[in-house]
Amino acid sequence: MLFDGLLGLFSVDMGIDLGTCNTLVCVKGEGIVLNEPSVVAVRKGTNQVLQNGNAVGLVAKEMLGKTPGSITAIRPLKDGVIADFDITEAMLGYFIRKVHGGRRFLRPRVVISVPSGITAVEKRAVYGSAERAGARRVYLVQEPMAAGIGAGLPIAEARASMIVDIGGGTTEVAIMSLADISVSESLRVAGDDLDEAIMAHMKRTYNMQIGPQSAENLKIEIGSAAQLESELTMEVRGRDMISGLPRKTVVTSQEIREALREPISAVLDAVTHTLERCEPELAADLVDTGIHLCGGGALLRGLDRVMAEATGLTVKVVDDPLSCVARGTAVYLDNLTDWRNTMETDHENM
Numbered sequence: 001m002l003f004d005g006l007l008g009l010f011s012v013d014m015g016i017d018l019g020t021c022n023t024l025v026c027v028k029g030e031g032i033v034l035n036e037p038s039v040v041a042v043r044k045g046t047n048q049v050l051q052n053g054n055a056v057g058l059v060a061k062e063m064l065g066k067t068p069g070s071i072t073a074i075r076p077l078k079d080g081v082i083a084d085f086d087i088t089e090a091m092l093g094y095f096i097r098k099v100h101g102g103r104r105f106l107r108p109r110v111v112i113s114v115p116s117g118i119t120a121v122e123k124r125a126v127y128g129s130a131e132r133a134g135a136r137r138v139y140l141v142q143e144p145m146a147a148g149i150g151a152g153l154p155i156a157e158a159r160a161s162m163i164v165d166i167g168g169g170t171t172e173v174a175i176m177s178l179a180d181i182s183v184s185e186s187l188r189v190a191g192d193d194l195d196e197a198i199m200a201h202m203k204r205t206y207n208m209q210i211g212p213q214s215a216e217n218l219k220i221e222i223g224s225a226a227q228l229e230s231e232l233t234m235e236v237r238g239r240d241m242i243s244g245l246p247r248k249t250v251v252t253s254q255e256i257r258e259a260l261r262e263p264i265s266a267v268l269d270a271v272t273h274t275l276e277r278c279e280p281e282l283a284a285d286l287v288d289t290g291i292h293l294c295g296g297g298a299l300l301r302g303l304d305r306v307m308a309e310a311t312g313l314t315v316k317v318v319d320d321p322l323s324c325v326a327r328g329t330a331v332y333l334d335n336l337t338d339w340r341n342t343m344e345t346d347h348e349n350m
Contacts, residue, residue, distance in 0.1 A: 012100045013109040015329025016092075017146070018126070020077045020169030021191060021296065023057075023091070024323060025099050026330035032323055033099055037061035040091050041073045047086040049094075056094040065211040079188040080115040080143075080170035082125040092133035100134070107136035109336070111329045111343070113146040115170045117186025127346045139332070139343040143167075144174030144184060146328030147294050151318040155179060160278070160285035164271055164307070165325065166297025168192050171267050173274045175282055179342055183277045187270040191297050193263040194219055201259035202238065206249055210238035219300070222253040225264050226302025264303070268310045275311060290314030294324040 015026040018038070025034035036057030041050045049055055050071065055063070063073040076087035100108055110130055114123065123140060130138045144163050145155065153161040155176040165172040168191040174184035195215040202208045202215075210218075214236060222232040232253040240247045271291070275283065290313050293304055298321040308315040318324055332339050 013111075013333055014096070014099055015111040015113075015326065015333045016095070016130075017113050017323075017326040017329060018077065018092075019167055019325075020075065020080055021167070022322075023095060024326035025095055026326050026333065027099060028330070028333050031330065032326055034095060035323070035326075036095070038077050038091065039064060039073055039075050040087050041067070041071055042087065044070055044072045047090065049090050054094070056091050064213060078169060080167065080186075080190075081118060081122045082129060085125055085129060088125075089129045089132050092129055096134045107134055109137045109139070109333075110135040111139045111141055111332045111336075113143045113325050113329050114140050115186045116142045116144055116172055116174060116181065116184045117170070117188075123344070131346070137345065139336070139340075139345045141329060141332050141343050142172075142174075142181065142184075143170075143325055144172045144176065144181060145179075145342070146325045146332065147172070148174075148176050148292075148328065149331045150324040150326065150328030151292050151294060153292060159289070160282035161289060162274075162286055162291045164267075164291055164293050164295075164298075166190050166267065166293070166295040166303075167325075168296065171270060171295075171297070173270050175274060175278050175286070177282060179339075182279065182282055183274050185270045185274045187266065189263050189266045189270075190295075191216075191219075193266075194223070194260055194297070194300070197259045197263055198223075198256060201255065202236070202251075203241065205255070206251075207241045208236075208238040208247065208249060209241055210236060214238060218251065218256055219260075222251070222256055223260060224253055224257050224301035225260065225306045227257075228253055228301065260300075264300075264306065267297075268307060271307060272310060286313060290316060293317045294321040296322055 017024040023038045027033050039060040041055035041060040041063050076084040082088045127138050147163045147165045148155040155161050156179040162175045171187040171190045175182045198215040202210050222234045237248040298317045304315040
């Protein structure tokens with residue numbers, strides 16, 4: 001351990017929020033140094049990354065839905081876990097090299113956040129991908145814990161703190177106390193499902209096919225969970241499913257809200273189910289502390305209001321909800337010695 005600590009003085013150790021939609025990287029003392037989409041562009045039928053291995057992140061996301069037959073833009077994580085091992089390894093390797101610079105012989109220690117409902121096989125996939133991508137030692141921390149710390153909640157105290165982290169692939173609901181999770185639920189319904197609901201609505205109502213990026217723009221620009229004071233409209237372009245020709249139409253925030261009703265209801269059900277399983281004393285604390293919303297889904301208009309109505313608790317969107325988990329991994333990184341017992345690491349690297 002002493003030798004590992006000495007190496008840590010010279011390597012750029014990092015905390016990684018390995019998300020389905022975006023990957024954020026924090027470095028000790030510097031904060032967030034990288035925030036890029038979890039997308040890789042490869043030659044079709046191979047794992048060969050384009051542009052000498054640099055078609056990753058923002059460069060690759062611009063290619064989504066626009067690639068010729070010889071190129072495929074891939075999101076290697078699905079529902080918060082690794083779906084394509086080789087592509088994830090290539091993506092992590094690119095991000096680690098970009099942050100770590102030219103320190104080729106000093107491999108970094110890496111803290112990675114993972115969903116609380118992840119299986120042992122899925123954990124092994126994260127360890128393997130990170131180690132082959134260049135990490136010297138890999139620590140795993142559960143996303144709700146990282147989110148709670150990143151949001152500045154007193155999760156180490158004998159007092160309940162509740163976090164709802166709505167990411168791209170998973171929604172993490174957890175009640176924490178004494179530096180551990182008391183009750184949690186990991187739901188594989190999140191931002192991607194909101195986008196898919198919008199695409200299905202456009203097909204069903206307008207016979208129009210739109211891509212994931214157009215659906216995401218609709219969600220961001222006019223999407224809502226509760227009625228708005230002033231309803232919004234937006235022009236959307238896509239392909240007519242009958243004629244096969246490009247066309248455009250105007251949609252309203254009311255119909256997008258209706259399209260989002262089912263996935264939002266699933267998230268609310270997970271929140272209420274978690275509260276129902278909570279210990280009475282912790283439930284009593286939550287009357288005062290309330291629920292804290294983070295992740296990209298927390299930015300959906302009116303979601304905090306709808307959740308407050310469903311639970312009867314105060315619901316607050318944390319500051320900078322998109323980077324909350326990444327900031328939490330940075331705190332773990334700064335306090336590896338103190339927090340080591342709350343994290344998991346590959347037994348081969350102990």
